[in-house]
Amino acid sequence: MLSYQHIYHAGNLADVHKHSLLAWMLGYLTRKDKPLSYMETHAGRALYDLSDTPALKTGEAAQGIGRVRGWFDDAHPYAQVLDQITAEHGADAYPGSPLLAAKLLRDSDSIHLAELHPGEHAALDLAMSPYDVKCHHRDGFDMAFALTPPTPRRGLMLIDPSFEIKTDYADIPRHIGKLARAWNVGIIALWYPILTNKAHQPMLSALMGAHPEALRHEVSFAPARPGHGMVGSGMFVLNPPFGLKEEAARLAAKFKTLPR
Ligand code: SAM
Numbered sequence: 001m002l003s004y005q006h007i008y009h010a011g012n013l014a015d016v017h018k019h020s021l022l023a024w025m026l027g028y029l030t031r032k033d034k035p036l037s038y039m040e041t042h043a044g045r046a047l048y049d050l051s052d053t054p055a056l057k058t059g060e061a062a063q064g065i066g067r068v069r070g071w072f073d074d075a076h077p078y079a080q081v082l083d084q085i086t087a088e089h090g091a092d093a094y095p096g097s098p099l100l101a102a103k104l105l106r107d108s109d110s111i112h113l114a115e116l117h118p119g120e121h122a123a124l125d126l127a128m129s130p131y132d133v134k135c136h137h138r139d140g141f142d143m144a145f146a147l148t149p150p151t152p153r154r155g156l157m158l159i160d161p162s163f164e165i166k167t168d169y170a171d172i173p174r175h176i177g178k179l180a181r182a183w184n185v186g187i188i189a190l191w192y193p194i195l196t197n198k199a200h201q202p203m204l205s206a207l208m209g210a211h212p213e214a215l216r217h218e219v220s221f222a223p224a225r226p227g228h229g230m231v232g233s234g235m236f237v238l239n240p241p242f243g244l245k246e247e248a249a250r251l252a253a254k255f256k257t258l259p260r
Contacts, residue, residue, distance in 0.1 A: 011055070025244060039111075041158070155186060159189065
């Protein structure tokens with residue numbers, strides 16, 4: 001049974017890392033007047049209320065976007081969506097990755113989202129109802145295999161698991177290998193946590209061994225609570241768009257200014 005709920009972590013420093021790079025990539029891809037396919041294997045509920053008890057309980061959003069919103073100027077696609085969501089839903093609203101995609105993509109683009117948790121899927125369906133997207137209540141990798149290669153071929157897949165199931169770390173390199181073989185032009189972006197127990201390391205070694213040309217980008221930060229096992233955030237991107245490396249370096253410099 002799935003128990004992870006992203007509301008406890010929405011808007012934390014890992015979300016800032018993942019969401020700002022995702023928004024930058026989508027902003028870059030939409031500069032060209034050619035349609036895109038966007039897919040997400042682990043969508044979450046898309047719209048978060050940071051004044052909800054779980055978010056206040058962990059305080060992760062306050063340490064995250066609440067502290068670093070000023071890093072992103074008005075021209076950054078992440079800042080543009082944050083402003084739109086504030087205008088539409090209030091100051092405590094925070095967009096998850098599906099909403100970032102829906103706001104940044106165009107009518108000509110297609111969006112497929114998978115979410116397996118029944119409650120999160122219902123919330124996703126509701127949050128995304130104003131947009132022309134397809135929300136699948138199924139396993140994210142099953143959806144990804146069924147839709148890959150997508151039409152149009154140009155596009156991006158975000159893989160953002162909760163890593164609740166211990167086999168996730170072992171399965172992901174195999175799953176990404178299969179997706180990359182079926183869709184060799186696709187941008188496939190995986191988020192992963194940097195953990196003090198190093199549980200992510202074998203997965204990463206397997207991924208880098210199989211795809212040495214991929215972009216691996218990591219930022220580190222102080223744990224959200226004393227003893228908390230996550231001390232950083234990583235993105236592994238196959239077929240990274242031109243300029244992503246430089247954008248990631250700009251972001252890393254900002255993370256380095258945070259107190260440890
Ligand atoms: N991508 C979201 C964002 O950045 O806003 C956050 C997603 S959260 C880290 C991971 C989500 O994956 C959870 O909502 C969880 O219920 C869902 N999930 C877990 N296992 C899944 C599976 N096998 N297929 C699809 N969704 C799954």
